[in-house]
Amino acid sequence: MARIAYVNGSFLPLHEANVSILDRGFLFADGIYEVTAVLDGRLVDTPRHMARLDRSAREIGMRLAETPERIEAIEKELVERNRLTEGVVYLQATRGAEDRDFLPSPDLAPTLVMFTQEKVLVDSPAARTGIGVATVPDIRWGRRDIKSVMLLAQVLAKQEAARKGAQDAWLVTDEGMVTEGASSTAWILTYDGKLVTRDKSHVTLPGCTGDALADLVGELGLTIDFRPFSVEEALDAKEAFNSAAGSLILPIVSIDGRPIGDGRPGPVTTRLRELYIEHARR
Template sequence: MSRIVYVNGRFVPFEEATIPIMDRGFLFADGIYEVSAVLDGRLVDNEAHLARLDRSLGEIGIRNPHTIAEWTRLEEELVTRNNLREGLVYMEVTRGVAERDFAFPPEGTPPTVVMFTQAKTVSANPLAERGAKVISVEDLRWKRRDIKSVALLAQVLAKQQAAAAGVAEAWMHEDGFVTEGGSSTAFIITEDGRIVTRPLSTALLPGITRRAVMRLAEENGLTVEERAFTIEEALAAAEAFFTSASAFVMPVVEIDGNRVGGGQPGPMTRRLRDLYLDMAKAG
């Protein structure tokens, strides 16, 4: 049976889904997206994802077409129609369809809304058992990285560099310090057990999984320190990991061909992943 997707108020087979060529998401990357994980057929930490979607839309002046309750109902309907047990729900809202012009279209132009699911193993991911390898790349993005924009060309190039190098992720850096991963938040764990990640600003996306992992760490008596760190510090760390809606907590065992810690997933990272999985399964 064909995958069912959602386009502007209709659930349709994937093969029948179309968007006009004058859609501003296609012409200008003028839109926002969000991704929620699905585990055991249930959405994970979804309200936080929808709150970030609402914030990003507001930052670029697009009216949110749905309330949190409406978004949730649509997501759950899509999960049910596709019989999705584990994977992702992708949501995108663009400024809509209008004649190509850089200025915003007339007030009242309806936004375009697209949603689809992707089946993916996120809980028993084999990569989490052996650990991920990453490379470092220069951060080439714009200055409002806190907005979850569909303009992802710099991340595409970074992730392609990672793919070409045969590794799982690229850690972007600027002015000597790590900003974040191509599609994730970067963390290190120091020799004395402090969990370190960069503080929020316009330089990076406010990760939803980041926030949940930090909260779980603090609730379990672990020390979290928000500050910038360098690739050199990451290489000297006891452990490293990254977080995202699709990876949850992913151990990093190698950066630029150099082993991190013992070159295998460390005990604190494993504990954080277990804590997050317990939270996700509890619903």
């Protein structure tokens, strides 16, 4: 069955789904996006994703083509039309299309596109074995709390990680502090039983999966220390993992080639992943 996409009010076969070369998302990266997981044919953590989308739009002074409620309805219909059981819905909203000028017209009609993508989330081989990450300098702009389509720095980071034989990248400041994963929230578990991840600020993107996870950790008697942590502290951690809509909770077994803990997915990370999947399916 041909995949169906959504473009500015219309559901179209993917190969017919197009936007103008004058779209400001293409010319200036003047746009935002969201990725929402789909499990058992249902959207996961949608209220969090819609709230973050709305916030990102407001932060850059951009009008969305539809209300968050209408966007959620479109996403659900797109999942149904594509008969998607497991995977993600990608959404991109831009300021619109017009002749190239840094200053947009005030009445410009915004662009809204969405498509689905099949992806193994629950029975992921990477979740069973864990992944290695490489640390890469964080060269992104200062407003990382906005989910911008300006992702060149993340692309370069993941390329560098792949060249080093790792499966993902952690972005690091000049002072050696981890900000986040190239497309995820970074976490460590200390030997005194505390989860550590950065608090919300302009430095990192607020993760929807991480926010949901934060509501679940109490079931394991864990507390979260919201603060920065260094690469050295991460190397000395008991466990480490990433959280993201496109991978859920993903164990990290090595950083820059050095094993974390015993070099295998840790029991706490494994249980947190199970708890999150249970939450997602509810």
